[in-house]
Every structure is written in C-alpha cells, then in structure tokens.
Amino acid sequence: MVVCSSMAAWAAAASAGVLAAFLLFCLQEAVLERPFSLRPTRPAKDMDNIFQLVRNVIPPLTSKKHKGQDGKIGIIGGCKEYTGAPYFAAITALKVGADLSHVFCTKDAATVIKSYSPELIVHPVLDHPNAVSEVDKWLPRLHTLVIGPGMGREDAILDNAKGIIEKAKSKGLPIVIDADGLWLIAQQPAIIQGYQRAVLTPNFMEFSRLYEALLSEPVETSDQHGSVLRLSQAMGNITIIQKGERDLISDGDKVLVCSHEGSSRRCGGQGDLLAGSLGVLLHWALLAGHEKINAQNPFLVAAFGACSLTRQCNHQAFQKCGRSMTTSDMISEVGTAFNKLFET
Numbered sequence: 495m496v497v498c499s500s501m502a503a504w505a506a507a508a509s510a511g512v513l514a515a516f517l518l519f520c521l522q523e524a525v526l527e528r529p530f531s532l533r534p535t536r537p538a539k540d541m542d543n544i545f546q547l548v549r550n551v552i553p554p555l556t557s558k559k560h561k562g563q564d565g566k567i568g569i570i571g572g573c574k575e576y577t578g579a580p581y582f583a584a585i586t587a588l589k590v591g592a593d594l595s596h597v598f599c600t601k602d603a604a605t606v607i608k609s610y611s612p613e614l615i616v617h618p619v620l621d622h623p624n625a626v627s628e629v630d631k632w633l634p635r636l637h638t639l640v641i642g643p644g645m646g647r648e649d650a651i652l653d654n655a656k657g658i659i660e661k662a663k664s665k666g667l668p669i670v671i672d673a674d675g676l677w678l679i680a681q682q683p684a685i686i687q688g689y690q691r692a693v694l695t696p697n698f699m700e701f702s703r704l705y706e707a708l709l710s711e712p713v714e715t716s717d718q719h720g721s722v723l724r725l726s727q728a729m730g731n732i733t734i735i736q737k738g739e740r741d742l743i744s745d746g747d748k749v750l751v752c753s754h755e756g757s758s759r760r761c762g763g764q765g766d767l768l769a770g771s772l773g774v775l776l777h778w779a780l781l782a783g784h785e786k787i788n789a790q791n792p793f794l795v796a797a798f799g800a801c802s803l804t805r806q807c808n809h810q811a812f813q814k815c816g817r818s819m820t821t822s823d824m825i826s827e828v829g830t831a832f833n834k835l836f837e838t
C-alpha cells in the first residue's frame with residue numbers, strides 16, 4: 495500500500511507535466527492526498543501509512559475490561575421487506591469486536607431478525623408512535639448509531655429516523671448514514687449538514703442522488719475525486735465514502751482512495767457489512783485520541799479501515815466460494831480478514 499504526500503507529488507507531477515501519470519502512480523493501492531490545491535500542505539510526516547493508523551486505534555484485549563467498553567452499536571433499520579441488511583450490519587459490528595449490537599426495527603421485522611441470531615438485541619420500535627423517545631432512551635448507552643440499512647422509505651419511518659438523528663446529534667453521538675438513511679438526507683440535507691461527527695456511505699446511486707440534491711447538477715463522472723470533495727464540502731465537511739471499484743473517502747479537505755483488492759462479485763449486503771464495521775471503527779478511532787492517529791481526522795481513519803476490511807472479506811470469501819459467494823460468506827471471513835490486515 496502506498497501513501498503519498500500531496501504536495502511533493504503535486505510538485506513532481508507539475509514539473510513533469512504528467513498529472514495523469516502521477517495519479518495512476520498514487521492510486522496503485524491507496525492515496526492520502528489534498529487534491530486540487532496548489533497551496534502548501536503539511537509536511538510528509540502527516541502522511542503516515544494509514545493502515546498503521548487503523549492498527550493504532552484497535553483497543554487491546556485485556557482482562558480488565560467490562561462488557562460494553564469495546565463498543566455498543568445501534569442499527570436503525572429493518573422493515574417488512576428488508577431484514578437481511580440490518581442483520582448484516584449488526585452482526586458485523588460484533589464480529590469486528592463490538593461487545594453489544596442493538597437493532598431498532600419495525601415490529602414486523604423484529605422476530606425475523608432475532609431468529610437469525612441470538613447475539614443481537616432487537617427492539618421492535620421503529621414504527622411505534624413513540625419511536626423517537628423509545629430509541630432516545632437507549633442513546634446514552636450507545637457509542638455509535640448506523641442509520642438506514644433496510645429501513646425502507648415509508649414517510650412515517652423516515653420521520654422517525656429524522657427525529658432519532660436529531661436526538662443523536664444533540665448528544666454528539668457519531669453517526670453512520672447508509673442506504674435509506676441517505677434517501678432521507680437527499681430529500682432533507684439540512685438534517686445532517688454541518689454535523690461533522692457523521693459519515694455518509696453512498697453507493698453509486700445514492701451518491702448521484704445526494705450530489706444532485708446538494709449541487710444541483712449531475713455528477714461529473716470523469717472527476718470522481720472532485721465530486722466526492724465537493725459533496726463533502728457542500729455537506730459542511732462531513733466525511734463521505736463513495737463506494738465503488740475504488741472507494742473514495744473525503745472530509746472536504748483530503749481525499750483517501752482505498753483500492754484494496756476485493757473481487758468482481760457484487761452480491762447485495764456488502765455495503766451493510768461496511769456500515770456495521772464502520773460503526774465500531776469510528777468508536778475506536780474517536781476513543782484513541784489524536785496521538786495514536788497522528789492528528790489525522792479519526793473519521794477518515796475509521797472509514798479507510800472499514801473499506802479495507804470489507805474488501806478483504808470480499809477477497810477471501812471469493813477465493814473460497816467464487817460465484818456462489820454471498821454476504822454471509824464474507825461475514826464468516828471478518829475475523830481472519832481483520833487479523834490479516836490489522837493485527838499481524
């Protein structure tokens with residue numbers, strides 16, 4: 495994996511007059527850069543290997559800890575149609591290393607999700623008339639909220655999700671917004687705009703919808719870096735992961751590229767795995783403190799970790815299953831993938 499200083503690299507590229515070649519070089523594996531800026535950037539010591547920064551935030555396993563310390567994650571999602579997505583996110587959070595994983599879903603979905611796993615705590619409240627206060631009671635006991643996997647797009651549920659986001663913001667809770675949560679944000683960006691303790695994780699379609707809503711023009715597909723940077727800026731410097739062949743991650747200042755090897759298999763649910771793992775890594779990155787992440791943005795560090803892990807799970811599962819690989823196969827790989835990337 496390669497991490498480049500944008501300034502040094504810009505200078506090299508400019509003098510050679512071959513910006514395209516420079517970008518290709520930097521994108522070999524992963525890039526940490528400050529694009530579209532000719533102003534001086536911080537020195538190269540900032541540009542430490544980002545994998546190392548992810549490793550630094552992983553909490554040690556010790557006998558002195560109590561249940562919950564390594565992460566209590568809440569997933570807002572799960573409705574009649576979609577029960578797999580919140581399950582994938584919640585179980586991944588546990589497999590990555592969180593201690594407790596809660597799912598707040600509709601009544602219809604709750605028994606189904608419980609039947610997938612005895613490890614999840616499932617609250618059938620999302621279509622309850624008092625959904626917001628029912629979830630609010632739990633917020634002080636959670637470290638991160640992941641909002642949207644399998645939530646559906648019914649107006650009443652979206653209204654509840656909006657209320658829950660407002661409560662979470664008032665408590666300063668880190669929030670990951672994915673899937674139908676992003677549908678809501680594309681309709682009403684102000685709900686999350688400027689709240690820098692949030693990460694948005696759009697796929698191609700979700701990114702296009704957000705971009706058009708915020709910037710009133712179609713995405714410039716030939717300029718992926720610029721697009722993700724501009725969208726993050728328009729959202730008030732919220733961290734955005736644009737998922738795809740390469741994952742682009744931006745906080746409106748820097749752009750990281752994760753092109754860790756995955757596979758060509760695109761079964762549904764991989765984004766849910768990413769969202770659940772990000773929930774845990776965000777908690778760890780925020781807890782670790784500035785020194786451990788070399789004063790980098792903890793949201794970028796966590797996002798890079800979650801993207802690499804998802805792609806590594808995909809790679810390993812594909813090696814075993816080939817075309818028959820499903821997201822459940824990827825979840826079986828979380829432990830070894832995590833170990834290979836971050837603990838060896």
Ligand SMILES: NC(=O)C1=CN([C@@H]2O[C@H](COP(=O)(O)OP(=O)(O)OC[C@H]3O[C@@H](n4cnc5c(N)ncnc54)[C@H](O)[C@@H]3O)[C@@H](O)[C@H]2O)[C@@H](O)CC1
Nearest residue numbers: 576577578579643644645646673674698699700762763766
């Ligand atoms: N097992 C489950 O319960 C699953 C439920 N899911 C849920 O399904 C709901 C809808 O999510 P979607 O992601 O389908 O919704 P979107 O409306 O964002 O996506 C619509 C369609 O865009 C297409 N698309 C994606 N990437 C594309 C690309 N690069 N170029 C062109 N088209 C592209 C996909 O085929 C998808 O069907 C969400 O609640 C989500 O969480 C998914 O997470 C998948 C798994």
Ligand SMILES: Nc1ncnc2c1ncn2[C@@H]1O[C@H](COP(=O)(O)OP(=O)(O)OP(=O)(O)O)[C@@H](O)[C@H]1O
Nearest residue numbers: 697737738739741756762763764765766768804805
């Ligand atoms: N073309 C691709 N090549 C390699 N990896 C990809 C490709 N597209 C997406 N990914 C990876 O798959 C993961 C999920 O991205 P994807 O775009 O499938 O999300 P999604 O559509 O939200 O998934 P879900 O089905 O869970 O809703 C990300 O880690 C991303 O890096």
Ligand SMILES: [Mg+2]
Nearest residue numbers: 673697765766
């Ligand atoms: Mg998705």
